[in-house]
Amino acid sequence: MIDLKKKLAREAASKAMQVRALYKRSLIDPICPFDLALDMKIELRFQSLPSLEGMYTPTPRSAIVIGSERPAPRQAYTCAHEIGHHAFGHGTKIDELQDVGIITKPFDPEEFLAQTFAGFLLMPKMAIDRALKDRGFTTQSAKATDYYQLACFFGVGYTSFIRHLTYSLRILPQIIADPLLKEPLSDIRSRFESPDITKSLLVVDLRWKEKTVDLEVGDLLLAPRGTTNEGTSLLIGKETNNGIYFEALKQGNDRLSAGAWSCFARIRPKKFEGRAIYRHFPEVADE
Amino acid sequence: MNSDEKKQAIASRLALARKNAGLSQGQVAQMIGLHRPSVSEIEAGRRNVLGEELGKLAEIYGVDIDWLACSDTNKTDEKRDKIQLAARELSKLKKEDLNKVIDMLSALKEEDKS
Numbered sequence: 001m002i003d004l005k006k007k008l009a010r011e012a013a014s015k016a017m018q019v020r021a022l023y024k025r026s027l028i029d030p031i032c033p034f035d036l037a038l039d040m041k042i043e044l045r046f047q048s049l050p051s052l053e054g055m056y057t058p059t060p061r062s063a064i065v066i067g068s069e070r071p072a073p074r075q076a077y078t079c080a081h082e083i084g085h086h087a088f089g090h091g092t093k094i095d096e097l098q099d100v101g102i103i104t105k106p107f108d109p110e111e112f113l114a115q116t117f118a119g120f121l122l123m124p125k126m127a128i129d130r131a132l133k134d135r136g137f138t139t140q141s142a143k144a145t146d147y148y149q150l151a152c153f154f155g156v157g158y159t160s161f162i163r164h165l166t167y168s169l170r171i172l173p174q175i176i177a178d179p180l181l182k183e184p185l186s187d188i189r190s191r192f193e194s195p196d197i198t199k200s201l202l203v204v205d206l207r208w209k210e211k212t213v214d215l216e217v218g219d220l221l222l223a224p225r226g227t228t229n230e231g232t233s234l235l236i237g238k239e240t241n242n243g244i245y246f247e248a249l250k251q252g253n254d255r256l257s258a259g260a261w262s263c264f265a266r267i268r269p270k271k272f273e274g275r276a277i278y279r280h281f282p283e284v285a286d287e
Numbered sequence: 288m289n290s291d292e293k294k295q296a297i298a299s300r301l302a303l304a305r306k307n308a309g310l311s312q313g314q315v316a317q318m319i320g321l322h323r324p325s326v327s328e329i330e331a332g333r334r335n336v337l338g339e340e341l342g343k344l345a346e347i348y349g350v351d352i353d354w355l356a357c358s359d360t361n362k363t364d365e366k367r368d369k370i371q372l373a374a375r376e377l378s379k380l381k382k383e384d385l386n387k388v389i390d391m392l393s394a395l396k397e398e399d400k401s
Contacts, residue, residue: 041398043349047388049380050381051379051380055388057392059369060366060369060370061397062398063392065388094380273309274308275308278310283313284311284313
């Protein structure tokens with residue numbers, strides 16, 4: 001079984017790199033799996049289906065359906081997983097992921113392939129190495145807040161990120177990972193001086209150059225000090241020692257900038273249901 | 288189905304397809320160059336929808352134009368059967384979710400082969 005898993009993991013990593021190359025994604029930057037699915041001409045939809053995490057079907061056309069009730073990082077991971085089913089040419093699949101990074105029993109090689117593919121697609125080793133180096137972090141010395149910031153950068157959950165580094169890439173020793181995994185997210189958010197630790201918080205730094213900031217209405221954003229926004233979808237909030245807070249007010253697109261640094265922010269409705277291509281469409285004022 | 292019933296059936300599908308696409312009437316109106324009340328009238332079955340408008344709306348909603356025009360009975364049934372056959376795993380879903388997802392998938396526009 002261990003040999004089979006190793007073989008499948010190599011296959012998944014290789015396929016993830018092929019997909020990135022084919023759709024012109026570099027190996028050193030984070031990607032948005034929703035945008036990738038659209039580039040792959042997959043019909044991507046979000047729908048409120050409480051018993052569903054995600055689904056892929058090749059018929060009547062290639063389509064992915066993501067449960068809209070789940071948190072955004074989890075939706076991203078699920079989307080990458082479903083792209084895996086598509087890339088490997090699997091048939092119709094319904095996925096009820098129990099916990100990202102852990103495959104439910106009994107062992108299913110196609111599910112293992114898709115799940116491992118998702119990890120390597122979203123977090124290739126080269127991109128992780130680069131992200132750590134750019135910020136002066138090492139896996140030995142990085143703190144929970146550093147890992148949280150990196151998880152935001154890769155668009156995945158904190159736990160998924162730690163697990164990927166520990167179990168898939170094997171660059172984070174379990175002895176360090178275990179206490180990190182026990183840290184409650186609310187405690188980490190409070191260390192960033194979040195004005196509301198119950199709200200989803202995205203931490204953005206000056207290394208976000210090619211990556212768009214994706215938020216849902218109601219989410220908080222911590223941006224570098226001195227950041228201002230152009231647009232009306234984000235509301236500027238308090239400035240702290242860690243940076244300046246924004247709250248996502250309504251769907252649409254804003255631009256963030258601070259000195260020579262800038263990036264785009266896309267805001268979608270909370271628990272958006274519909275075609276992925278319309279998720280950031282600004283609402284139209286009634287006549 | 289008489290012409291009034293068909294008009295109502297088309298109107299219902301237009302409203303359903305728009306909601307499934309995640310768009311408001313105002314957004315759709317802007318996309319096809321109509322005023323919002325016109326979209327509202329179309330979806331209430333009080334205004335005829337032109338063939339050209341139907342084509343544009345099918346494209347925007349990502350659905351099969353025959354499904355939108357309610358002239359698809361056999362085609363949609365075939366699609367539903369295919370999805371159900373291919374998706375034995377769909378039994379994992381709650382019945383309500385299952386019907387919702389099959390309805391949505393069987394209305395989809397087929398893959399563009401070009």
